[in-house]
Amino acid sequence: MSPVSRGFHGRRREAPAGRVPPGQYVTEDFPVLSAGPTPHTALANWTFSIAGGGVSKSWTWDEFRALPTDDVTVDIHCVTRWSKLDTHWQGVSLDTLLDQVEHDGEYVLPFCDGGYTTNLPIADVTGGQAWVAFGYEGEPLDPEHGGPARLLVPHLYFWKSAKWVRGLRLSETDEPGFWETYGYHMYGDPWREQRYAGD
Amino acid sequence: MAGTAVRRRLTWQLGTVGSLTDETAAVRTIALDVPDWPGHRAGQHLDVRLTAEDGYRAERSYSIASAPGEPVEITVERLGDGEVSPYLTEELRAGDQLELRGPIGGYFVWDPADGGPLMLLAGGSGIVPLRAILRHRERTGSAVPVRLLYSSRSWEDVIYRDELDALGDGVEVIHTLTRRQPPGWTGYARRVDTHMLAEVAWPAGQAPLAYACGPTSFVEAVAGGLVGLGYPPQRVKTERFGATGDR
Numbered sequence: 001m002s003p004v005s006r007g008f009h010g011r012r013r014e015a016p017a018g019r020v021p022p023g024q025y026v027t028e029d030f031p032v033l034s035a036g037p038t039p040h041t042a043l044a045n046w047t048f049s050i051a052g053g054g055v056s057k058s059w060t061w062d063e064f065r066a067l068p069t070d071d072v073t074v075d076i077h078c079v080t081r082w083s084k085l086d087t088h089w090q091g092v093s094l095d096t097l098l099d100q101v102e103h104d105g106e107y108v109l110p111f112c113d114g115g116y117t118t119n120l121p122i123a124d125v126t127g128g129q130a131w132v133a134f135g136y137e138g139e140p141l142d143p144e145h146g147g148p149a150r151l152l153v154p155h156l157y158f159w160k161s162a163k164w165v166r167g168l169r170l171s172e173t174d175e176p177g178f179w180e181t182y183g184y185h186m187y188g189d190p191w192r193e194q195r196y197a198g199d
Numbered sequence: 200m201a202g203t204a205v206r207r208r209l210t211w212q213l214g215t216v217g218s219l220t221d222e223t224a225a226v227r228t229i230a231l232d233v234p235d236w237p238g239h240r241a242g243q244h245l246d247v248r249l250t251a252e253d254g255y256r257a258e259r260s261y262s263i264a265s266a267p268g269e270p271v272e273i274t275v276e277r278l279g280d281g282e283v284s285p286y287l288t289e290e291l292r293a294g295d296q297l298e299l300r301g302p303i304g305g306y307f308v309w310d311p312a313d314g315g316p317l318m319l320l321a322g323g324s325g326i327v328p329l330r331a332i333l334r335h336r337e338r339t340g341s342a343v344p345v346r347l348l349y350s351s352r353s354w355e356d357v358i359y360r361d362e363l364d365a366l367g368d369g370v371e372v373i374h375t376l377t378r379r380q381p382p383g384w385t386g387y388a389r390r391v392d393t394h395m396l397a398e399v400a401w402p403a404g405q406a407p408l409a410y411a412c413g414p415t416s417f418v419e420a421v422a423g424g425l426v427g428l429g430y431p432p433q434r435v436k437t438e439r440f441g442a443t444g445d446r
Contacts, residue, residue, distance in 0.1 A: 005249040010256075036432050036435055182304060197208065198209065
């Protein structure tokens, strides 16, 4: 039971019911949180790969952009407590990418320019739940927001939506990624407020 | 990028507010007595949770301003449209209880064993975790040389001004004042740009370790600038706060 903070009334905001997870507030901004400099990889040198578990498949940028794309409108939730509603993205479904390889992995570890990684169950990135997004609000995705392409897994905290993604490593085991190693939650469900290990 | 942090459950605990220090007109340092604090590393942050009488809650993260081994301090900038920062900087009194948990984060941290030379870059209240690093260096007697490039709007907005003035040997503090400068100011008077970085930053050949913290536009400019000067990206650690924040 939390003690009442003397003199605190809060500044509650109008938010559509059922859209904002506990502990989050709605922002109109698109804040940027990254642990290092923003990488700038030329599209000519960009590939997207799926590797691990005997799988090896790679797409060039042109091959990747020739794949069917989805336009998706989703709410996103950052562990630093901002949520942004009705964001519009364009991307390739991970179903489309994973359908092109034979695999029996249980987990994926996206890998990225800059060395970032994070861990996700396969079950959370298939079935129309995850994309490699290259467009945001009708424009190419800005480098500071993860362009040329980032993962988009909107039902988990946004650190799982790895920026500057270059591929997926398939794994049988759930290995912690970058922030997970530093104490963030292995799964990261915003609706259960799984911010840190043990939440 | 593997870390060695111990994964343990972060539980909420109660701290008692001790001294409150006004750093500038909009920035206050809050010292906290936290009986069960597990200790922290220089550069980590903590979460604060406020609860209204009807049970409504608001949580925010704040960088820890004190060095490892010192009592916990946070330094909070009041944001006009914020929800938590106005409470912490205007309403909170000595003796109040504050719910918090931490420490959090383990990447944007420095220990003497990490070496240097250290290139610290702060935009506004981005100085807070860097102050913890500077204090940690002093307290441990580290001889790692430091340059701090600190961008503020005006001299009155410089946080920890006297403390930064009094730093000992081996620390150079370079200010830039982007909006207003006192009469006779001979220092930098513009936003940090590549030219300024080239003049101020340790040459890449000295294998410096850089920490940049501030608003997104500041961090994007300085981190990209350092990489352009030859700093390997993995030697440039960053912490950004959003466009307007909303703390």
